[in-house]
Amino acid sequence: TMKVGGPADFFVEPRSPEDLAATFRAARECDVPVRILGSGANLLIRDEGVRGAVVRLTHLKRREGLHVDAGYNFARLVHETAAEGLCGLECLAGIPAQVGGAIRMNAGGRHGETAAAVKYVDVMTPDGELRRLSREEVGFRYRGTALGDAVVVAAGFDLRPGEGIRERYEEVLTQKKYSQPLGTHNAGCMFKNPPGGHAGRIIDQCGLKGMRVGNAHVSERHANFIENDGGATAADILLLVEQIQSRAPVPLELEVLVW
Numbered sequence: 001t002m003k004v005g006g007p008a009d010f011f012v013e014p015r016s017p018e019d020l021a022a023t024f025r026a027a028r029e030c031d032v033p034v035r036i037l038g039s040g041a042n043l044l045i046r047d048e049g050v051r052g053a054v055v056r057l058t059h060l061k062r063r064e065g066l067h068v069d070a071g072y073n074f075a076r077l078v079h080e081t082a083a084e085g086l087c088g089l090e091c092l093a094g095i096p097a098q099v100g101g102a103i104r105m106n107a108g109g110r111h112g113e114t115a116a117a118v119k120y121v122d123v124m125t126p127d128g129e130l131r132r133l134s135r136e137e138v139g140f141r142y143r144g145t146a147l148g149d150a151v152v153v154a155a156g157f158d159l160r161p162g163e164g165i166r167e168r169y170e171e172v173l174t175q176k177k178y179s180q181p182l183g184t185h186n187a188g189c190m191f192k193n194p195p196g197g198h199a200g201r202i203i204d205q206c207g208l209k210g211m212r213v214g215n216a217h218v219s220e221r222h223a224n225f226i227e228n229d230g231g232a233t234a235a236d237i238l239l240l241v242e243q244i245q246s247r248a249p250v251p252l253e254l255e256v257l258v259w
């Protein structure tokens with residue numbers, strides 16, 4: 001979503017979990033590292049590109065009730081379940097992701113986190129074994145999990161009928177549109193909130209909104225977002241990240257993953 005970065009050596013879109021297992025087998029035989037790409041909304045891909053294989057679960061996109069494949073569009077799931085009057089995901093309105101990426105990152109914000117709505121997660125380990133993990137076994141934490149190199153292939157959500165869910169969804173989405181630059185090229189919040197603090201507020205208080213390297217700049221709308229105006233490179237963005245980190249009064253750890 002940042003619109004930067006070079007190509008991968010290999011790009012694979014398995015058609016089934018069996019295909020995914022075959023991809024892992026082939027990659028192991030050829031000693032090729034594998035990375036899983038969701039919708040790329042939390043990634044900064046370096047200009048040199050990615051060595052090895054990038055796998056995207058584009059074709060695993062079925063939804064059967066509250067059992068949903070990892071490649072399903074998460075924002076769509078949140079919208080659909082809110083429209084169905086089901087309570088649990090409406091607080092995550094407007095977060096761009098695939099279901100697998102939302103789980104892996106435990107996507108969330110001030111209104112809640114993905115973890116709270118998850119019942120189980122089906123994963124495939126790199127040796128091709130399929131396992132169903134309970135929410136506890138996933139090891140959810142702030143913007144992460146203990147999944148390691150296991151791939152999310154599907155998940156079950158625990159949502160109950162509730163009152164005023166559609167209205168709550170609209171409210172969260174409106175707030176998000178107002179406070180974040182949703183229509184631009186960015187990767188969401190660049191930095192994790194430090195303990196007891198708020199990364200966006202800290203960057204804003206340092207007067208860094210609008211700071212620029214090349215065609216990348218700190219968003220005027222939300223200081224924890226870096227926007228690509230078009231033509232920025234990953235190197236521009238990484239330099240801007242370094243400049244922000246060197247000026248902030250507390251250590252700021254990247255939330256965005258750099259490939």
Ligand SMILES: Cc1cc2nc3c(=O)[nH]c(=O)nc-3n(C[C@H](O)[C@H](O)[C@H](O)COP(=O)(O)OP(=O)(O)OC[C@H]3O[C@@H](n4cnc5c(N)ncnc54)[C@H](O)[C@@H]3O)c2cc1C
Nearest residue numbers: 036038039040041042097098100101102105107108152188
């Ligand atoms: C405009 C905007 C607003 C955003 N707002 C928020 C917000 O409010 N809250 C928030 O938390 N985030 C937010 N983000 C960041 C992003 O939406 C989340 O981090 C999201 O969870 C990323 O999901 P993805 O599918 O794009 O994953 P990617 O960015 O593609 O990948 C992220 C990580 O997940 C791994 N991954 C992806 N799919 C799988 C899978 N199937 N199995 C195992 N690992 C997998 C990848 O390997 C990588 O390590 C925002 C981003 C943008 C651009």
